[in-house]
Amino acid sequence: MTLQDEDRAPLDTAAMQRVGGALGSHPAGLYEDARGRRWYVKTVESPDHARNEWLAAQLYALAGAPTLHYRRCRAPDQVATAWQTLQHSRLSRFSEAERRQARHWLGVHAWLANWDAVGFEGDNQGVATDGTVLTLDVGGALRYRAQGDPKGEAFGTRVGEWDRLRRDPDNPHARRLFADMDAAERQAAGQVVTALPAAMIQACVLRHGGAPALAQQLLARRADLAHRLPG
Template structure:
């Protein structure tokens, strides 16, 4: 962790709101009025995994909430953002297209929960579409179960996020993405230099093994650009 990064302590805050997602959580307020949404996760590893995922999203340019470190290493916190829309069902067509452009980032990071269990993992604030929670990306499912071999070097999520009947809200959001938009989405990932991926992961506390996997997944996506999706 960069020594200049904010480190918050929920023990010094007032809880002003409850859980919004699937993990135990709450809204906490500092004495200056600044608020955070704080999740208590299954383990320090799960919390670290989500923080790394957020950094990779940001590296690719995909809008996320602003993540901050906490004193408790099994917590994940984001700066509170008041949303204008909290569900994909309320998106305009323009907002849906804005969300679709990040399909490849969700696929690259294996975020099976990109759309949410109820279409509630995409939101709009100040005219911008955000992914609200990346806890289901990389090595863990949203509830904290390890993905194991399901998180490998082949990015099947480019297909499954568009056609898996067990993930209906993702299908609803991504199934009608055009071939051109899909290719443009993939380009957002494959243009990232390997050394930047390495730097982001290692600086966020990730392993060299994860660097190798994410570079390999990027390579798989690059190869798919020449394929018929």
Template sequence: MITGMSVIDTTLMRRIGGQLGSNPGGIYQDESGQRYYVKTLESPAHACNEWLAAQLYLLAGAPTLNYVRTRAPDQIATELVSLDKRQVAHLSDIERRQARHWLGVHAWTANWDAAGFHGDNQGVAQGRVLTLDVGGALDFRARGDPKGRAFGCQVGELDSLRANPDNPHACSLFGGMDQDELAAAICVVTRLPDDRIRALILAAGGRTALADKMIARKGDMARRLAGLVAA
């Protein structure tokens, strides 16, 4: 879930913990006791990119941590939750099936870090599998490097997330998907209306070019789905 209206100001909070991931960050607590994990990213564009990705996950129904806006334009925050599991390797068979259902969303948004470099980007909270960080989606890699032409209108991630040996944790999670699972995962994205995709991206601060690209990527996935159904 994503809270679209909340805005937090970390300068008014107490920092109570340090960095957890690859970007500078820390755990902050507000006066009510609510805790957040806050990342400081390379630029406001990088922070906006992650916010946009989180919004697209929400549109598709893919579970993530609860993203909140920050007053600092180069920050991105999520509400801190207690996780029962925080590694792909620890997921049960049922939990792995839950996670695989969202392959289409990871592929559509080019989230190369869907499983995590250490298998640590999928966790379980209250029986629900969550993507813990969407910072590797869309235009930027997780640490802020632009993807450039590697993020195009074709969704090669439907294959690379299942078979790229350089992404072993993704392969271990998604590599065993059968044709029916793959088709169902693609359908999660192809059923999204173009006008809702465009309106969401523009409302969240994205460019028209990104909206056009995401709709084109959805079209590419629809063609892939047609091939699966015909096979």
């Protein structure tokens, strides 16, 4: 196997050394592979949860929204991200420039129904060593909540998250980040999503294990988001 093939192969934690424990609410660990690279691997509730998070990560990437680097795992209920050193991972420590970066991705979070975009403790946004603001975990996007419960009808064709992420008192860190966005910021954040071609959205969903119905739902959500933009 070439190094390029190895980089595409699913990770097998059974062949790796565990070097650290869980950082969040899911069973997880930090693993080191034979080349010395480190991966944070969490075990989620089911293979469907893992597929949901993988697809969410690919849709974030399609929209250009920075996240940690996701990698497939051999175990179907595992999700892996490349270990990355961060300057900080608390919204309370963000500079104003970092907050502006984070706000630019409001439209993507809303479109993908990531209720946990900022985190229960303001800990789902981080700043990489190069200054890029990242969403650290996208497990709360699409069909499942961050703790694993299905969203059911709460994930539909309307993007109520566009308002709730800015206003909901029960999501205080998201409100603290997004509430003061002016019309120009909101327009720019929404256009990140509305500018995505339908064919690219459909291809991404189908290529990464999503159902055709989900692709259509995301197109409907994109259209609904377009109607919510200022002006």
